[in-house]
Amino acid sequence: MINIQELKFDKDGLIPAIVVDAVSKKVLTLAYMNEESLKISMEKGLTCFWSRSRGELWLKGETSGNYQHIVSITADCDKDALVVMVEKDGPACHTGSDSCFEATVWESDELQEFSLEGLMKLIEGRKIDKKEGSYTTYLFEKGLDKILKKVGEESTEVIIAAKAEDKKETIYEIADLAYHVMVLMIEAGISLEDIHKELASRHVVDKKVKQEKMTK
Numbered sequence: 001m002i003n004i005q006e007l008k009f010d011k012d013g014l015i016p017a018i019v020v021d022a023v024s025k026k027v028l029t030l031a032y033m034n035e036e037s038l039k040i041s042m043e044k045g046l047t048c049f050w051s052r053s054r055g056e057l058w059l060k061g062e063t064s065g066n067y068q069h070i071v072s073i074t075a076d077c078d079k080d081a082l083v084v085m086v087e088k089d090g091p092a093c094h095t096g097s098d099s100c101f102e103a104t105v106w107e108s109d110e111l112q113e114f115s116l117e118g119l120m121k122l123i124e125g126r127k128i129d130k131k132e133g134s135y136t137t138y139l140f141e142k143g144l145d146k147i148l149k150k151v152g153e154e155s156t157e158v159i160i161a162a163k164a165e166d167k168k169e170t171i172y173e174i175a176d177l178a179y180h181v182m183v184l185m186i187e188a189g190i191s192l193e194d195i196h197k198e199l200a201s202r203h204v205v206d207k208k209v210k211q212e213k214m215t216k
Contacts, residue, residue: 004038008080014050015082019092021099022071022085023196024117028092029100031060033082038073045070047084066090087197116182116192124186139183147187150180 009015014032021028031049033041037057040048044059047068051058061067068086075082093100107113126136139147154177161169185191 002075002079004035006079007038007075007082008078009035010080014052015080017047017049017073017082017084019047019068019084019086021092022087023193024115026099026115026117027101028068028086028088028098038082041070041084042073047086061089064090066092068092119179120182120186120192123182127186136183139180140187144187147180147184151177151184154180 007015013034015034015038017031017033019028019031020026031047032052033048034050037048037050040057040059047060047070049058049060050056067089068084069088071085071087073082073084091098093102123136126134127140130137130141139150154173157173158170158177161173185195
């Protein structure tokens with residue numbers, strides 16, 4: 001790890017900090033830090049910025065409750081910009097949006113961005129605004145029992161493909177299973193963030209168990 005003194009702050013003593021959601025990898029906001037706010041961020045484990053408009057320190061979430069818990073802070077190769085990975089308690093933007101970057105300027109017709117978060121939103125949309133002929137809407141209309149049946153069927157298909165040591169087919173069936181599990185998650189009101197936090201908590205437990213074994 002590098003020392004704060006190695007970072008290159010601009011003539012105003014500031015360095016840009018790109019805040020990214022550690023779960024979705026979505027860019028949340030671009031803010032600025034000075035040496036003091038960076039130290040506070042590291043000490044508290046919460047993002048603290050320097051407000052250029054107000055000319056004062058700004059602890060994100062102090063008034064709104066939308067704190068950003070820092071996972072890591074990384075400097076670029078020139079050491080004049082930071083990427084701050086966070087787990088957030090609420091919207092990052094003052095408008096109430098999840099991210100400050102919501103207004104599309106241009107996008108390719110050929111290259112489409114894919115994310116699990118985007119797929120979850122699409123699936124959720126099929127439940128809220130039912131689309132005629134949509135398989136996803138059909139599952140929601142049939143209800144929980146039908147969704148659970150499909151999860152069970154797809155789980156079996158994964159086992160059969162894996163047992164046959166057919167990698168291509170196993171990938172295909174895992175993708176099918178993942179989709180149906182996501183439908184179940186929407187039906188049950190479970191988010192990707194819920195799963196992320198659960199897996200993260202198990203990672204910490206597993207790490208502690210390994211450390212205990214090493215000390216014995």
